[in-house]
Amino acid sequence: MIRFYNTLSGKTEEFKPLRPGQVGLYTCGPTVYDYPHIGNYRAYIFEDILKRFLIFSGFKMTHVMNITDVDDKTIKGANVLGLSLNDYTKKYIEAFFEDLKVLRILPADYYPRATEHIEDMVRMVRGLLDKGYAYLKDGSVYFSLIRFPDYGKLSKINKEELKAGARVESDEYEKESVYDFVLWKKARPGEPCWETELGPGRPGWHIECSAMSTRYLGPTFDIHCGGIDNIFPHHENEIAQSEAYYGQKFVNYWLHCHHLVVDGEKMSKSKGNFYTLRDLLARKIDPVDLRYFLLSTHYRKMLNFTFDNLEQAKASRQRIIDFVYVLQHQPLPETSQTESASALVASALSNFQDSLADDLNISAALAALFEFIREINSRLARNELSRQAADQVLTAIYQMDKVLAVLPEKKEEELPAEILKKIEQREQARREKNFALADSIRQELLQQGIVLEDTREGVRWKKIN
RNA sequence: GGCGCGGUACCCAAGCGGCUAAGGGAGAGGUCUGCAAAACCUCGAUUCGUCGGUUCGAGUCCGACCCGCGCCUCCA
Numbered sequence: 001m002i003r004f005y006n007t008l009s010g011k012t013e014e015f016k017p018l019r020p021g022q023v024g025l026y027t028c029g030p031t032v033y034d035y036p037h038i039g040n041y042r043a044y045i046f047e048d049i050l051k052r053f054l055i056f057s058g059f060k061m062t063h064v065m066n067i068t069d070v071d072d073k074t075i076k077g078a079n080v081l082g083l084s085l086n087d088y089t090k091k092y093i094e095a096f097f098e099d100l101k102v103l104r105i106l107p108a109d110y111y112p113r114a115t116e117h118i119e120d121m122v123r124m125v126r127g128l129l130d131k132g133y134a135y136l137k138d139g140s141v142y143f144s145l146i147r148f149p150d151y152g153k154l155s156k157i158n159k160e161e162l163k164a165g166a167r168v169e170s171d172e173y174e175k176e177s178v179y180d181f182v183l184w185k186k187a188r189p190g191e192p193c194w195e196t197e198l199g200p201g202r203p204g205w206h207i208e209c210s211a212m213s214t215r216y217l218g219p220t221f222d223i224h225c226g227g228i229d230n231i232f233p234h235h236e237n238e239i240a241q242s243e244a245y246y247g248q249k250f251v252n253y254w255l256h257c258h259h260l261v262v263d264g265e266k267m268s269k270s271k272g273n274f275y276t277l278r279d280l281l282a283r284k285i286d287p288v289d290l291r292y293f294l295l296s297t298h299y300r301k302m303l304n305f306t307f308d309n310l311e312q313a314k315a316s317r318q319r320i321i322d323f324v325y326v327l328q329h330q331p332l333p334e335t336s337q338t339e340s341a342s343a344l345v346a347s348a349l350s351n352f353q354d355s356l357a358d359d360l361n362i363s364a365a366l367a368a369l370f371e372f373i374r375e376i377n378s379r380l381a382r383n384e385l386s387r388q389a390a391d392q393v394l395t396a397i398y399q400m401d402k403v404l405a406v407l408p409e410k411k412e413e414e415l416p417a418e419i420l421k422k423i424e425q426r427e428q429a430r431r432e433k434n435f436a437l438a439d440s441i442r443q444e445l446l447q448q449g450i451v452l453e454d455t456r457e458g459v460r461w462k463k464i465n
Numbered sequence: 466g467g468c469g470c471g472g473u474a475c476c477c478a479a480g481c482g483g484c485u486a487a488g489g490g491a492g493a494g495g496u497c498u499g500c501a502a503a504a505c506c507u508c509g510a511u512u513c514g515u516c517g518g519u520u521c522g523a524g525u526c527c528g529a530c531c532c533g534c535g536c537c538u539c540c541a
Contacts, residue, residue: 028541036541043541072539156468157537181538205539227541228469237538258470259535266535296489297478302471302534312477312490319489322503355479363479367488374488374505381497381505435499442501453502460503 002057002357004223005300007231007254008154012359015253017222022060024221025051026213026251028230029065029111032092033073035276038290038305039260039267041103043227045291046257046299046360048105050225052403053356064216065108067093069115071205075191085115085192099277102287104405112212114203120211121203122196124245125183133244135176139186139199145179148240154254155232181237183207206237210245213238219246228256257299263306275305289314292406298362316366317406320397321462323373324407326380327394330457332387341379341389345396348372352400369400415461419450423459426452 002015017023027047030036051061068074069089078088100107114121125141128134133147145151152158175182184207187193187200194202213221219242226235235254242250259266262273280290293313297303348368355364376393379385385393401407415423426441442452445461453460 030541031539040541046541155537158467179538225541229536229540232468232536233538234540257541259541261534264533300470301478304477309477309490315491316477316489319503326504361479363488367479370488377504378506430499433499439500451502454498454500455503456498462502 002054003359004253004255005359006252007256008251010156013253017059018220018252021058022062023054023223024217025054025061025063025223025225026209026217026221027063027065027108027224028209028226028234029067030092030096031068031071031073032089032096033071033077034092035095035278036099037267038275038277038280038294039227041099041105041277041290042260042294042303043225043257044100044105045103045294047225048405049295049299049356049360049362049403050223050255051106052405053360056399056403057353057357061109062217063106063108064110064112064213066209066212067096067111067113068205068208069093069113070192070202071114079190095278102281103277103291104288110216112216114208114212117208117212117215118194118196118203120215121207122184122194122198124207124211124241125198125203127245128183128241131244133240134183136198137176139201140182141184141198142175142180143183143237143240143244144176145181145240146177148244150243151240152236154239155236157232157236181206181233183241206234207241209234210238210241210250214242214246214250220249221251223253223255224251225255225257228258231256255299258302260294260303260305262304264304285310286314288406288408289317292317292404295362295404295406296366299360320369320373320406321408323377324394324397325460325462327376327390327397329460330380330390330455332385332390333383334387341376341385341392344372344375345392349396349399356403365400365403369397372396415450419445419448423452423461427459430454 003012004015005012025047027044030040051063054061070085074085074089078085081088125134128143129136129141134141134143182204184198185201185204187202192202193200213224224235224238231254239250261267262275265271265273267274277287277290281287289310293305293310294303296313296316348371351368351371352365355361355368358364372393376385398407422441422445426438429435429437429441445452449464451462451464453462
């Protein structure tokens, strides 16, 4: 049984998709006005683990992630550079897809862009007007909260208390009530706009997700994800728009991931603790180490990014990598003592799966993996593992890695001929018991980020950063 | 003011009423090794922010308090 914590109910619930074996998933994507920061990627990696786990569990996924390519920030950015909206966002959209690849985030089935779904949004806004949930004022359309009594059910926000809130900024647009939010913004000079039956203008932010999610997944779908900061107002507004328009439940399970902070504080450009993936790559951080770091803490817990914590994650991941390497390369006896290994493999896999099934308890899942590694290593040290058993273990590890995606690519990395020559020179020196030379070569290669390990089966090298 | 999250060993982090409080990192000792590295073995919290309460039994439930953090119409 798979269980998830549902923000809507505030409880952990059994997961039952609308259609057996199939899951519709919508995840809030980037606003492409700049490079995403590593906090954004925490959310996307959480969603990736969720999706990979559901696939691992046998579900067929339909995953939609929106790309917000028209909003105040993209418009402003484009205007500053004197570019068209499309020319401006293109660069960031491409960068986003590159980042997803290096972080091993599985691609969504659809990446709808707001600018390509104006019609869907207009249809919905039109419908909301017709049903009396929205009103037109001064060329813009607003959603009226007093017409939607369920408002606040996701964020547990009380409408009456909203006005007592810390910040009630008056929007530049005219609303009947401060809580109302904009569905359609009338055209203004210097801003891109679309000629529609609502009049010239552009969509508000919230309507985009309502229109595009239901366009691809239907009026009611299974899972909607995002960061906790999206609960209010974004997701609350999505519910209001969608349920008012379709007259049925919008989303069954709302899953939200907590924030990433840096040195205990929220990332902000002014504090100088703001990192994009590119910043870290420039510092020679292995993106898969970052992936491991971001996934290794439960998604509903605040995660503190520090370089020290990243180092710890790297070391943990290296333990898994070394384990796999040894199993693949160490000559092992053929004698089949596989039975006891089969039991270990089975229990490791089931512990791993059961842990993730419990609201993605990644810590427990990783503990299952590491316990398994220690147990098998122990047998290896006592020379009690056969080739067949090792292969079974490897199969299990790679299965778990279908969810984690932290193991090195299968293809063997090549070293430059020059380095290989050094390694051979050192081997020669060792044979001649010229350990001073051997050690100096090892030291030299270490400077270049290559670690040499002498094993019974010969020298092994690995790269470090 | 409202809503919410967290405080478990040097660091990260599970456990959410009942076997000796998972797992990873760092550290200490040992085995192996020319030396390293990796790996294995051993050690490491009489104790879970504090104080009360409930219970046969509490990190785990209840209350109060102390610290840190987030959100309250830009935000993953």
